[in-house]
Amino acid sequence: MSDSASDVVIAGAGPYGLSTAAHLQNLGLKVRIIGEPMRFWAENMPEGMFLKSEPFAxxxxxxxxxxxxxxxxxxxxxxxxxxxxxxxxxxxxxxSVAIPGTEDAQVVNVGRGGPGGYLVTLSTGEMIAARTVVVAVGVGPFAYVPDALAGLPSWLVSHSSAHRDLGLFAGKEVAVVGAGQSALETAVLLADAGASPHVLARTPQLDWNTVPEERRSLWTRARGGPRSGLGTGYRTWLWAERPGLVRHLPERTRRRLVRETLPPAGAWWLRDRLDERVRVSTGRHLGKVAERDDGVALTTTDRTGRRLVTEVEHVIAATGFVPDVERLTMLSPELRARVTTRLGAPVLSRDFEASVPGLYFAGLAAASTFGPVMRFVHGADFAARRIAHHIIRRTPRVRTPAGRPETALEPDIPTR
Incomplete structure (x- = not known):
């Protein structure tokens, strides 16, 4: 039995959840968005971090x-x-402007049932009957730690998304596994905090993004392609600005795009900060990892097949995020079993709807369907528009858009 009812419940208040809520409320639906706005970004990203995406993206x-x-x-x-x-x-x-009334709680269970189709249980104990549920939990539940590291205790091994304050590692030797922006920036911030970081990367060398040009000549634009939310280039523009077309590509091609578009590389502005304070070992493949005294011994193999042992006090896996519906424990086991997946990711319709009617996935979970832009904030507007317009078409009653704050409709929004 439910305590309340809503047209839509959105689980997650990051960029995708907030964007979807803004579009739905603008269409006049009753929406409950569960989560403190931007909590994951505020609590799980390291102090001193910069975004890699450009301001317009x-x-x-x-x-x-x-x-x-x-x-x-x-x-x-x-x-x-x-x-x-x-x-x-x-x-x-x-x-605060577009979606007043976000709720600082958590969705702890989503199951089928109730008059609306779903019964959503919150951490407060409230149960909401909802016609529709949008899962917009971001990347947090999908933090990937390689199998070689996964069996060690958290005081020895952690994911890069587990740390807000890297000052905890001051004076310690820390291995950072990875070669992308997360690994390189984590290493630099560790050095800034007084730690001794050692980057272990599989790639034969570190790659760095080029310095963007604010003004490009007509010839440069014609030769290099248009600028987009994922970078410069004709194909890159297509993946970034037309993700609805990506869905029509073969599944193997889509997965390759997600894997290979914007491969591991550091931002150009970070390069000078990765100095002698950070030890870097490239071409190292992770092998056996074991506890040793009060730390960790990592055995790696280089390109010649030689085995090398690195001893540190802690290991940070900056190894990215891999969507897997089974890790979304907020969904009841019965509901998870009904969601069709491919390699763990949900198979979605053109409107981000899963195989279970009324259940939508936004953000990283949608990347295997809509391509690499779903890994980034830039994809939030496309996802929100598609989801909102599909939901409104399937909602029996349409309310007048009175739930929006008047300030959201005023053109003169302060810029500072």
């Missing part, structure tokens, strides 16, 4: 004009990295 999706990141910060230019704190503040401002 760091906007949440809004149904009205004037709410993009560059509307809020009109002086931010191409090539100017955004501090984590600035982005979190922008996301929370967006929530």
């Amino acid at each position: 760091s906007s949440l999706g809004a149904p009205i004009r004037g709410m993009s990141f560059t509307d809020r910060h009109p002086d931010w230019r191409v090539g100017q990295p955004i501090p984590l704190e600035t982005f979190v503040t922008y996301g929370r401002w967006f929530a």
Whole structure:
């Protein structure tokens, strides 16, 4: 038996959840968005971090004009990295203007049942009957730790998303496994915090993104392709700006795009900060890992087949995120069993709906269907629009859009 009812319940208040809620409320639906706005970004990303995405590609999706990141910060230019704190503040401002009434709670269970089709249980104990549920939990539940490291205790091995304060490692030797932005920036921030980081990367060498050009000549644009939320190039523009077309590609091609578009590389502005304080070993494949005294001994193999042992006090796996519906324990076992998946990721319709009617997935969980842009904030507007318009078409009653705050409709939104 439910305590309340809602047209839609959104689990998660990050960029995808907030964007979807803004579009749904603008269409007049009764929406409950569960989660503190931008919590994962504020609590699980390291202090001192900068976004890798460009300012124009760091906007949440809004149904009205004037709410993009560059509307809020009109002086931010191409090539100017955004501090984590600035982005979190922008996301929370967006929530306060477009979606008042976000709820600082957690969805602990979603199951079939109730008059609306789903019964959603919150951490507060409230049970909500809902016609529709949108899973917008971001990347947090999908943190990937290699099997070789997965069996060790958390005080010896952790994922890069588990740390807000890297000062905890001051004076310690820390191995960082990975070769992408997360690994390289974590290593630099560890060094800034007084630790001794050692990057262990499988790649034969570190790759770095090029410095973006704010103004490009007509010839450069014709030769290099248009600029998009994922970078520069004709194909890159297609993956970033037309994800609805990506869905029609063969599954194997889509997975390759997710894997190979924007491969592991460091941001250009980080390169000078990766100095002699950070030890870097490339071409190292992780093998046996074991506890040793009060630390960890990692055995790696180099390109010649030689085995090398690295001893540290802690290992941080900056090894990314892999979507897997089985890790979404908020969904009841019965519901998870009914969701059709491929290699763990949900198979979605053109409108982000899973095989179970009324259940939608946004963000990283949708990447295997819509391509690499779903790994980034830039994909939030496309996902929100598709989901919202599909839900409104299937909702029996349409309310007048009275739930929106008047300030959200005013064109003159403050920029500072």
